[in-house]
Amino acid sequence: VNNPVNNEIKLSIVGHPNVGKSTIFNVITNSQRSIVSDIPGTTRDSIDTNISYQNKTIKFIDTAGLRKRGQIEKGIEKYSTIRTLKSLENSDVSLLILSAEKLITSQDLHISGFIKDLFRPCVIVLNKIDLIDPEILQNIKTEIKDKFKHIPDVPIIFTSAINKKNIDKIIPIAIDVYNNSIKKISQKELNQCFLDAITKKQPDSKGNKRPEIHSIKQYKIGPPGFKFESTNYDSIHFSYKRYLENCIRKSFDFSGCPINLRFVKKVH
Template sequence: MARPVVAIVGRPNVGKSTLFNRIAGRRIAIVEDTPGVTRDRIYAEGEWLNNYFTIIDTGGIEPDTSDVILSKMRSQAEIAIETADVILFIVDGKAGITSADREVANMLRKNHKNVILVCNKVDTHILPDTFYEFYELGLGDPIPISASQGLGTGDLLDEVIKRFPEDKDTEYDEDIIKVAVIGKPNVGKSSLVNKILGEERVIVSDIPGTTRDAIDTLFEVGEDRFVFIDTAGMRRKKKVKENIERYSVVRSLTAIERADVCLMVIDATQGVTEQDTKIAGYAHENGKAIVILINKWDLIEKETNTYLNFEKEVREKLSFINYAPLIFISAKTGKRVNRVIDMIKTVSNNHSMRISTGILNDIISEAILMNQPPSDKGKRLRIYYATQVSVKPPKFVIFINNKELLHFSYQRYLENEIRKAFGFEGTPIWFQFREKKKGD
């Protein structure tokens, strides 16, 4: 069964993102006093009294606008309204009722949805005179809250969970693969997510910086469940000018930290850039499973060795993630995009793989026989045994006699032998070497 969906809607700058962050329990949506900051639908998991649900923050609804971004924001909000089980319509208690509030209320009444009218910015227990104006909207009793201070949010959530449909699943389910789509701005990340999802869940635009937040989108294929996080593209620091874009870089890094699998999208027309290596490096250092996607391959003129030469360049410049599979795609035409889901499942399984201690030590013993450990001044490195201690990524502890005798090249040799035996395609594997003295 699907999880209940709660959408937060309203005109710009009434505190939607602040309430979203309050319910989600962490600062996901960008909060800024600039109307239109939240441009896309942003998804997160909410929980109240052991009831789990999906919460959506939306761009502010501007009922009458010709602005291309604002009009797309409105369409995204309308889609959120269509998919929601409960709608939180936020109004500004300090500003009082506006014509835009009335138009949004009319839109909600036409949809015959389960709407809760939320009067935000009521920072004390004394209701402002403007509070009573909102009864004119015909949406029932307004619930006064202060999203920034948390006042009244418990009462609001009590009302929300009362309105969940009985056929929805509110239990916690951790069997979901979290996928972050990462890369520089304008390499086709949003287009890729849209192609995979088969619907326009994320705004696609040629205007740089359109996707400012990391957007969680639930997606199911058969029995497999995924959460796609379409991240704001990360620019070099010297190009990060406005505060909002600074937040976006942090949000992208946070998305990587939250993910199990990172889809590293590279623009084929630009090749691997310095910024690509930094983004991939961050995912690698955080121990994430990685798939490299070379997008816009349809725009490259092909010759006899075009594919092989490009692959060689990628492998040389991203040599530190040589374990990551490489797929040449076109998000625009859909070429090879159908392979992405299967590869996500493969690398996710490898990221979570556990190897029994017995089999692991058999492989290491065989590797030692084939290539003796290094020695120095008559002392030879001795490897006693190994065990796997964790997953995501797989981490191994190997007990040895002396760390000073351990050469990096031999550590790499052991990693290669383990990869040869077990695969581990798409995931880093970590090693920790501990000294074990006689008598330990």
């Protein structure tokens, strides 16, 4: 994570039981162009699975549970918070699988909370669309967007794993999100975006403590973070921070990526 090695992208597949994680994983890894290899993962009982896609290695993190088949294994395969957290932590991009049949359960909310807290770049896969009326897809999309406000432009892919519908879109979109997450914006472009933003709208004053933001720097990638040097940065309102984030997102494609904004004291 945070350190691209050999064009390798680590993906985790998360979601509560029965949404279709194993089916999706099988369709992806059984497709013609992929070469599959299993390698011991980072924890004692985990297996990672590599596929090659174009010139990249896609490493699915902790796929032991996804490969398990049969009744006995199904019985003991439990939803494990710790396991989910571990694979999220070890991945560059998470695929959050939801089922269109049973939308946004409390477990989905937990998992999306982890994704948020861990600042994971993310792709949402809404599976089992064969079970619902296509007319309600738009409503579902709105509902998901509402739950993922911290990533305003998170990609949502509608799939039917049993019909193999749209499964081939998952990896290319995950790669796009990964590329967004390691994108480094030039200082020149960043300055331009920042100047436009503060020219259009200044932060509100709190009494006589008027915040003034002097500069912007991208201080990290994977996922991206931006640092603003400011005076009276304590009094910059949340809504202004969100405004700045939106300006950044409008200028540069960070879809699927959380963005970290830090406001620091201006050094003279």
